[in-house]
Amino acid sequence: MKRKQWIFSLAALMLLFSVVLSGCGGNGNSANGNEGGKAKDNYTIGVMLYNYTDIQGQQIKAYCSYLEKNFNVKFNFATVGPSEEGHISGLENLLASGVDAIISGYDTALEQSVSLTEEAGVYYAVALGEVDENVTSDYFVGGIKQFGENPEELGAKYAEQAYAAGAKHIGMTSFLEFAFVDAPAIIKGFTDKMNELDTQGEVTVYPTEFHSFAPENAADAVTKVISDHPEVDAIVGLGSGMDYVYPAILNSTKPDIPLLALGYNDSAEDGFASGKVLMAGTNNYGQLVANSFAQLYDRLNGKTYSDWKANGYISYVTMTSIEEVQDFKNYVIPEDQSQGPVTAEELKSVMLTYNDAATWESLQELTNRTLAEIKAARN
Amino acid sequence: MKLFFKKHQHTLIQYAGLVLVLLVFTLMTDGALLSEFNVRTILKQLVILFTITVGMIFIFSHGGMDISVGAVLALSSMAAIYTMNAGAPLVLGILVAVFISVLCYMINVLIANQFGLMAAIASLAIMIVSRGIVTYQVSTSVTKIALVDVKPLRELGRNMPLIVTIIVLVGVVGYVLFHLTKMGKQNKAIGDNPLAASQSGVRVNRTKVIAYLLAGILVGFASILSLSRSAVISENTGMGLEMDVIVALILGGMALNGGSRSRMSSAFVGSITLVLLNNGLVMVGVPPEVVSLVKGMIFLVVVFLLLRRPATEVMPR
Numbered sequence: 001m002k003r004k005q006w007i008f009s010l011a012a013l014m015l016l017f018s019v020v021l022s023g024c025g026g027n028g029n030s031a032n033g034n035e036g037g038k039a040k041d042n043y044t045i046g047v048m049l050y051n052y053t054d055i056q057g058q059q060i061k062a063y064c065s066y067l068e069k070n071f072n073v074k075f076n077f078a079t080v081g082p083s084e085e086g087h088i089s090g091l092e093n094l095l096a097s098g099v100d101a102i103i104s105g106y107d108t109a110l111e112q113s114v115s116l117t118e119e120a121g122v123y124y125a126v127a128l129g130e131v132d133e134n135v136t137s138d139y140f141v142g143g144i145k146q147f148g149e150n151p152e153e154l155g156a157k158y159a160e161q162a163y164a165a166g167a168k169h170i171g172m173t174s175f176l177e178f179a180f181v182d183a184p185a186i187i188k189g190f191t192d193k194m195n196e197l198d199t200q201g202e203v204t205v206y207p208t209e210f211h212s213f214a215p216e217n218a219a220d221a222v223t224k225v226i227s228d229h230p231e232v233d234a235i236v237g238l239g240s241g242m243d244y245v246y247p248a249i250l251n252s253t254k255p256d257i258p259l260l261a262l263g264y265n266d267s268a269e270d271g272f273a274s275g276k277v278l279m280a281g282t283n284n285y286g287q288l289v290a291n292s293f294a295q296l297y298d299r300l301n302g303k304t305y306s307d308w309k310a311n312g313y314i315s316y317v318t319m320t321s322i323e324e325v326q327d328f329k330n331y332v333i334p335e336d337q338s339q340g341p342v343t344a345e346e347l348k349s350v351m352l353t354y355n356d357a358a359t360w361e362s363l364q365e366l367t368n369r370t371l372a373e374i375k376a377a378r379n
Numbered sequence: 380m381k382l383f384f385k386k387h388q389h390t391l392i393q394y395a396g397l398v399l400v401l402l403v404f405t406l407m408t409d410g411a412l413l414s415e416f417n418v419r420t421i422l423k424q425l426v427i428l429f430t431i432t433v434g435m436i437f438i439f440s441h442g443g444m445d446i447s448v449g450a451v452l453a454l455s456s457m458a459a460i461y462t463m464n465a466g467a468p469l470v471l472g473i474l475v476a477v478f479i480s481v482l483c484y485m486i487n488v489l490i491a492n493q494f495g496l497m498a499a500i501a502s503l504a505i506m507i508v509s510r511g512i513v514t515y516q517v518s519t520s521v522t523k524i525a526l527v528d529v530k531p532l533r534e535l536g537r538n539m540p541l542i543v544t545i546i547v548l549v550g551v552v553g554y555v556l557f558h559l560t561k562m563g564k565q566n567k568a569i570g571d572n573p574l575a576a577s578q579s580g581v582r583v584n585r586t587k588v589i590a591y592l593l594a595g596i597l598v599g600f601a602s603i604l605s606l607s608r609s610a611v612i613s614e615n616t617g618m619g620l621e622m623d624v625i626v627a628l629i630l631g632g633m634a635l636n637g638g639s640r641s642r643m644s645s646a647f648v649g650s651i652t653l654v655l656l657n658n659g660l661v662m663v664g665v666p667p668e669v670v671s672l673v674k675g676m677i678f679l680v681v682v683f684l685l686l687r688r689p690a691t692e693v694m695p696r
Contacts, residue, residue, distance in 0.1 A: 084609035093661035
């Protein structure tokens with residue numbers, strides 16, 4: 001019995017050593033990366049997201065499929081965990097699969113991630129957030145501001161809608177600032193605009209209730225707003241507004257308080273119909289991918305914008321009515337992406353690979369169009 | 380032949396999963412799974428999980444359970460960052476990380492031993508407290524909590540001969556301690572039947588303390604290995620690691636209620652199977668929608684096969 005166990009253990013050990021020896025035989029550091037922008041017939045781009053099941057993941061995947069049909073590119077998707085180790089492991093696995101470039105959803109362990117991709121000769125972009133401009137590399141194409149060039153302007157938009165709806169006592173909830181770095185700017189934009197609009201001094205904006213990342217944390221924040229300020233007549237939910245804050249209000253003692261949500265889900269349409277949702281908003285998924293993809297594809301073809309900056313920006317889609325929800329469905333998340341936020345032809349016109357006169361700024365203009373502008377372009 | 384299979388069913392199941400995953404993914408990737416670059420990738424990912432699972436074998440084999448490993452790893456990493464950013468050398472950073480981890484595990488076993496609390500509950504308390512401290516620090520820090528000088532640790536995380544040496548060393552020391560020392564055997568005896576072990580002269584509490592001490596040392600060391608890859612911590616550091624450890628041990632054929640059938644090889648087989656599985660699924664380009672399903676099915680098959688083992692192997696008490 002013991003002898004047999006030793007045989008098994010020995011076999012396992014030999015397997016390990018054969019694997020190790022085959023791995024340590026050379027001294028190369030490169031995966032199948034595209035070194036120095038040498039053009040290839042087909043490129044593979046890796047995508048890293050927490051999941052592909054929510055609307056964001058689904059739409060990003062759908063837009064990638066559209067790009068596959070219109071460019072010489074294939075996408076390889078990896079699901080990564082939120083931890084640094086999970087992120088880096090996912091990144092390493094994609095590098096090992098031989099991708100030429102990577103679109104990461106997040107700036108997790110940015111310095112190390114950029115260092116790894118640089119070693120492998122693979123280009124790297126962050127799609128769902130602004131990046132630290134101190135992290136630099138020839139292989140790093142930067143990040144994207146999700147809430148437009150200036151998040152304060154987004155806050156101002158929400159203030160205009162709240163004021164137009166006649167809200168006088170406004171509560172605010174948000175994810176903790178350290179994890180939602182744009183929150184302070186959005187809140188400032190909201191309060192500044194409200195002060196500007198409220199010339200009579202009739203409107204009160206209560207201090208923001210910050211909460212953690214579970215639905216029950218958002219529910220606790222809503223409860224606190226309502227119990228501390230029973231007169232509250234509108235809530236601005238910045239932390240997963242539709243997914244977390246909306247159900248929390250509906251289950252509260254004051255289910256009729258209208259919500260202005262930073263967030264979107266299928267309940268938005270009913271919410272607008274019943275008047276319980278005054279505003280909703282979400283990322284423009286197609287614009288996000290288009291912005292990152294255009295830069296990566298150009299770099300792979302050895303082209304870099306002369307006016308390049310580390311952080312690009314896209315337009316955050318806001319909706320205030322059922323009609324706008326319908327427009328959102330038709331022009332931001334359509335089944336046929338050629339009717340979507342950025343068509344392949346539009347994108348090619350601002351890519352150096354196809355247009356020598358293209359600029360980084362022209363790419364930002366294209367991927368920063370509002371819902372109304374996209375609708376106008378399609379009609 | 381049939382008798383041979385029946386007799387060695389446990390060992391065969393243990394290695395069959397690993398061989399199957401290795402073969403399937405090697406074929407599906409046209410050998411790219413064993414490319415130089417990918418083997419390096421696998422080893423870099425393996426060293427952390429393997430180091431932790433070796434430590435966890437000591438806890439799980441006496442019937443204990445630990446779900447605090449991710450949070451403790453985050454706390455230890457944070458302590459190491461603060462230490463090294465204050466100008467201390469790498470060695471001191473490692474010692475501090477190990478000290479914090481050991482401290483957490485000592486509190487854990489103290490709660491379990493002194494108050495008769497279930498090990499899982501005690502580790503839950505440690506997990507919440509550790510995660511709470513890290514989250515508080517991250518949320519109140521004006522800058523991200525990251526190593527100022529990443530070079531010494533980065534070298535550690537990318538030095539292949541060193542990584543292989545660590546894997547071999549941890550494996551050999553773990554094997555010797557677990558299978559060839561009195562402490563290891565007593566640990567398994569407690570897992571089989573704590574009362575019988577106690578009546579046979581085993582000092583149950585003392586043995587458990589040593590098991591937690593070893594686990595603490597290895598988790599602390601793993602936190603340095605993890606830090607060598609990321610150089611930064613966040614509120615998410617180590618998130619989900621506890622589940623990875625449990626899944627790896629089950630894939631390695633470990634009976635989670637411990638006992639005399641516990642083997643150190645479960646740590647190696649389970650860790651490498653899980654790492655290969657995660658790596659291979661991306662290499663092959665399996666659609667992300669079905670990745671969890673594939674992993675779940677493989678996990679279910681292994682659990683099913685384990686459940687079909689004789690009751691004495693799985694539930695010895």
